[in-house]
Amino acid sequence: MVKSGKSVQGAPADTGRRMQMADLARLAGVSTSTVSRALSGSELINPETRERIRTLARKFNYTINSVATGLRSGVQRTIAVIVPFEKTSRQSFADPFLHGMIGSLADALTERGYEMLLSRIDADQLDTVATLIDSGRAAGVILIGQWRHHDQLNAMAARGLPLVVWGAHLPHQDYCTVGGDNVRGGRLVAEHLLAQGRRRMVFLGDRGLPEVAQRYRGFAAGLRAGGIGLSAQQRRTVPFLAESGRQAMLALIDADPTLDAVFASSDLLAMAAVGALRERQRQVPADVAVVGYDDVELAAHFNPPLSTVRQPIHEAGTALVDALLRMLNGKAAPASALLETRLIVRESSQAASRS
Amino acid sequence: MVKSGKSVQGAPADTGRRMQMADLARLAGVSTSTVSRALSGSELINPETRERIRTLARKFNYTINSVATGLRSGVQRTIAVIVPFEKTSRQSFADPFLHGMIGSLADALTERGYEMLLSRIDADQLDTVATLIDSGRAAGVILIGQWRHHDQLNAMAARGLPLVVWGAHLPHQDYCTVGGDNVRGGRLVAEHLLAQGRRRMVFLGDRGLPEVAQRYRGFAAGLRAGGIGLSAQQRRTVPFLAESGRQAMLALIDADPTLDAVFASSDLLAMAAVGALRERQRQVPADVAVVGYDDVELAAHFNPPLSTVRQPIHEAGTALVDALLRMLNGKAAPASALLETRLIVRESSQAASRS
DNA sequence: AAATTTCATGCAATCGATTGCAATTCGCGC
DNA sequence: GCGCGAATTGCAATCGATTGCATGAAATTT
Numbered sequence: 001m002v003k004s005g006k007s008v009q010g011a012p013a014d015t016g017r018r019m020q021m022a023d024l025a026r027l028a029g030v031s032t033s034t035v036s037r038a039l040s041g042s043e044l045i046n047p048e049t050r051e052r053i054r055t056l057a058r059k060f061n062y063t064i065n066s067v068a069t070g071l072r073s074g075v076q077r078t079i080a081v082i083v084p085f086e087k088t089s090r091q092s093f094a095d096p097f098l099h100g101m102i103g104s105l106a107d108a109l110t111e112r113g114y115e116m117l118l119s120r121i122d123a124d125q126l127d128t129v130a131t132l133i134d135s136g137r138a139a140g141v142i143l144i145g146q147w148r149h150h151d152q153l154n155a156m157a158a159r160g161l162p163l164v165v166w167g168a169h170l171p172h173q174d175y176c177t178v179g180g181d182n183v184r185g186g187r188l189v190a191e192h193l194l195a196q197g198r199r200r201m202v203f204l205g206d207r208g209l210p211e212v213a214q215r216y217r218g219f220a221a222g223l224r225a226g227g228i229g230l231s232a233q234q235r236r237t238v239p240f241l242a243e244s245g246r247q248a249m250l251a252l253i254d255a256d257p258t259l260d261a262v263f264a265s266s267d268l269l270a271m272a273a274v275g276a277l278r279e280r281q282r283q284v285p286a287d288v289a290v291v292g293y294d295d296v297e298l299a300a301h302f303n304p305p306l307s308t309v310r311q312p313i314h315e316a317g318t319a320l321v322d323a324l325l326r327m328l329n330g331k332a333a334p335a336s337a338l339l340e341t342r343l344i345v346r347e348s349s350q351a352a353s354r355s
Numbered sequence: 356m357v358k359s360g361k362s363v364q365g366a367p368a369d370t371g372r373r374m375q376m377a378d379l380a381r382l383a384g385v386s387t388s389t390v391s392r393a394l395s396g397s398e399l400i401n402p403e404t405r406e407r408i409r410t411l412a413r414k415f416n417y418t419i420n421s422v423a424t425g426l427r428s429g430v431q432r433t434i435a436v437i438v439p440f441e442k443t444s445r446q447s448f449a450d451p452f453l454h455g456m457i458g459s460l461a462d463a464l465t466e467r468g469y470e471m472l473l474s475r476i477d478a479d480q481l482d483t484v485a486t487l488i489d490s491g492r493a494a495g496v497i498l499i500g501q502w503r504h505h506d507q508l509n510a511m512a513a514r515g516l517p518l519v520v521w522g523a524h525l526p527h528q529d530y531c532t533v534g535g536d537n538v539r540g541g542r543l544v545a546e547h548l549l550a551q552g553r554r555r556m557v558f559l560g561d562r563g564l565p566e567v568a569q570r571y572r573g574f575a576a577g578l579r580a581g582g583i584g585l586s587a588q589q590r591r592t593v594p595f596l597a598e599s600g601r602q603a604m605l606a607l608i609d610a611d612p613t614l615d616a617v618f619a620s621s622d623l624l625a626m627a628a629v630g631a632l633r634e635r636q637r638q639v640p641a642d643v644a645v646v647g648y649d650d651v652e653l654a655a656h657f658n659p660p661l662s663t664v665r666q667p668i669h670e671a672g673t674a675l676v677d678a679l680l681r682m683l684n685g686k687a688a689p690a691s692a693l694l695e696t697r698l699i700v701r702e703s704s705q706a707a708s709r710s
Numbered sequence: 711a712a713a714t715t716t717c718a719t720g721c722a723a724t725c726g727a728t729t730g731c732a733a734t735t736c737g738c739g740c
Numbered sequence: 741g742c743g744c745g746a747a748t749t750g751c752a753a754t755c756g757a758t759t760g761c762a763t764g765a766a767a768t769t770t
Contacts, residue, residue: 018489020726031750036728046748064490067431068726070422072755078472093461094652099454106448106475115492117433119474120461134373134418136756137470241657268653275656297449301597301630301657349480377763385722391758402719423756427725491726 019062027055027060039064040347046190068137078115079324080138084123084147086239093120095240095268097294097311100165101144104317114139114322123147126156133161140324142166146177146210164324166316168210171338176327176334178315178319180341182214183221185309188343189291190222192307196351198261198289199228202252203235204245204273207267210264215293215309219263234259238269245272246279253280253288260288261349265300267292267308274348289349300346307349312339374417382415383408394419425491433470434679435493436460439478439502441594448475450595450623452519452649452666456499456521459672467676469494478502481511488516495679497521501532501565506556519679522673523565524691531682532688533674535696537569538576540664542619543698544646545577547662551706553616553644554583557607558590559628560620567620570648570664574618589614593624600627601634608635608643615643616704622647622654629657629703644704660701667694 002010025032030049038045038053045053056062070076081102083093102118109116118136120127126149130139140162146153150170156163165177194203203219205212220230233255236248247263249272254260262277264270270292274284282288284304292299295310316339323334380387385404385475393400393408400408411417425431434458457473464471472493476483481504487493495517501508505525511518512530521530548556558574560567575585588610591603600619604627608614617632619625625647629639637643637660647654650665671694678689 018491022726032727033729033750034748037749040728043749049748061485061489063486065726066492067422067425068491068755069728069757071426071757072726072728074755076422081473093454093458096451096454096653099448099451102473103448103475106473110475116473118436118457118461118471120458120465130416131418134416135421136423137375137421165423242652246656271653271658272656274658277659278658297597297691298451298626298653301601301627303626303629303633313409377756387757388720388759389718392719395758399718404718420756423725424758425725426727427756427758429725 014069019060020065021062024053024057024060024062028056031318035246076115076136076139078138079109079321080117080119080129080141082129082141082143082297083118083120084143084145084149085120086123086147090143094242095266096296096298097266097284098144099269100296100313101316104313105142106319107314107322108321112325114321123149124225126152127165129162130156130159135176140328142324146170147316148208150210162324162327164320164327166320167299168214169338170210173336176323177336177339178318178323180309180311181337181338182341183212183218184333185293185343186215186218186220186263187222188218188341189309190219190226192224192343192345192349193230193261193263193289193291194223196261196289196349200256200259201228201230201234201263202210202256202259203230203265204238204248204252204269205235206237206239207235208237215263215265240266240268242268242272245269246276249276250274250279253277253282262288262290264290264292267294267296267306270306270308270348271298271302274304274306285342285348285350289351291349295344299344302348304348305346307346308344310342310344313343314337315323365487365499373420374415375420376417378546379408379412379415379417383411397618401454427589431491431494432468432531432677433472433493434464435472435474435484435487435496437484437496437498438473438475439481439498439500439504440475441478441502449597450621451651451653452621452623452668453499455649455651455668456671459668460497460675462677463672467680469676478504481507484518485511485516495519495677495683501525503563505565508525517641517679517682519675519682521675522567524693525565528691531678532691533671533678534566534691534693535664535666535671536693537566537575537696540648540696541570541573541575541618542577542696543573543696544664545574545581547698547700548616548618548644548646549578549581549583551616551644551704555611555614556583556585556589556616556618557614558585558618558620559593559603559607559624560590561592561594562590562672563592570620579592595623597623597627601623601631604631605627605634608632608637615641617645619647622649622661624649625661625663625703626653626657629661640703644706646704650699651653655701657703659703662701662704663699665697667696670694 021032021035025035038050085167143165146167147163154174167177167179169177207216238244238248262273264273270290277288284290292306292308296309299306299308319337326334376390378386380390393405500518501520501522509529522532522534523531562568562571593599593603617628619628625645639645647661647663650663654661654663672694681689
């Protein structure tokens, strides 16, 4: 019922139809052309008229209909942010890392005058992303995580869709990514754990995902450099879900009660791992060191405070948005960006425990 | 440069202008009227023609421009979800509870064929919310948390804005809210802590926020029923930020080293409190019991697992969206809804500790 | 064979704003 | 007093789709 009945004359009734430019024009005794120009601050309009119209607009709470504007001018100030999920596990939205990312993107977009359309979509139906652009609902797309769809993303880039992806930089990649240096991150963790005198490590994460694969590669390489190997029994393929992390950790510790360090590919998994270790009466870090990835806000406040690899979330949002906007402005797809990645050592991985 | 050059004839060049209905009409040798009807499945169109057009559309990857559709038909399938923040503290987006809420809303909206426009806005400029509606960018608004702006929300409701708020149900309230039973939640916590033999309680949270105020009221009432009081020294006004929670808890324990229970108005604060207690060598729950609020996913995996009052996040999303859609369909503003609220007891508040 | 339906499609107005170009007014010089 | 440029403002086409009404062909009736 919001939209109905016409205003009889001049000012539309308080209830009923939304005010529009023609109404304001009538009230001001000018044409809509003049109103349009006045509101957009055109030099063509007499300053007095302009002020009069603007005052009137404010008084009547008039706001330009941006749907109509969008249609006529052909510009869209909406960016779609897509969080893919794998329907088998419902995974992904639960990770607090995503939360930080969304916040950071929201800020970066708002700062630049864009709106954010947030959407979770089935990772197996990534092509629906193209529809968002084709239908004019969004000017561009930011995808969080490339998941297992490298080829599909390449295809979308080939179609010329304005697309930027948070994730790993891969060989033969035609789309633009922004991400941390995952290989380096993994290696830093390996070096740190070795320096703490740990020897029997395990890894938690789904190496089917490019970012995780790179973290693993860096980790394994770092261990190898220290003369330590990592067998198939010492890693576990887990989605980014707390309960899965817990189960995996329980299995690992039961399989090898002597393990002394865990590298989890996300803080969420690391926290779940700590819980599982506790269930098995292992002290963290005295018995087992735990290192996560992301440095989500809670990591510092966890019990014990979690060592982790920091992903520069704030920069990430800015970098993603800027890359996309550059693309929309017709500049060639910007080169993929690698953001700074560093290890934050807290209590969960230290050799000397508090007590 | 995405939009430029006209197609010379028939199929538009692969590069360049976006395909539109007129192009498809030309390709099919019919008018746009026919295409429009064919794609919308009108009975008026010959089934064969309809199929031919649809096939063509699929083949050329044509998608109806929803901006134009929106303008002509006047319907908007976008809902704005607003997360207010207080600029002084940058608070709010950090809380994992919000994250769950956003996910739940995203699901509920998608299921019903709506898109979600996510926006953080300065709580002091809530009126910009009206602009979202007035400008036609969104059909309705879901606001997460009423913060300190009860009156402003009433004013917006009076203006007839389609608005639903997650939060507390207050006296003299003209807008529709969906929320948990905060008073009951607080009371349950009090009863539980008393039953565990705790006596010196403290409360963490900003009672300037209606939801928190209600939780506190229930809590204080429950304690009073058990013959226990709560002095001004036993509560602390804290925003929903981990670091603030930590500071507040440190101050409280220093002020009264004998306290034996903490009720935090969110899980985030509870987790921060656990960290602070740990810094002061207090065992949770042996020395101090801690109870949070929300039951975010991590609560169960915290160390120790966190007792908390569960907010039914999934139902919440559904209820908020349904209430809003009912409003948009012209039904009177639905009555505010109170969702089920129950206490989940985990280790952090138990009398007998594990070891 | 003429008249009447039925079916399928096209024409043109419309949604609410923007903008190139034309029109009007005013001031001022000659 | 007439002409010309500058300053304002309005007219009408346009963005891309939707839809009431008209149209024309085929099918049916008489």
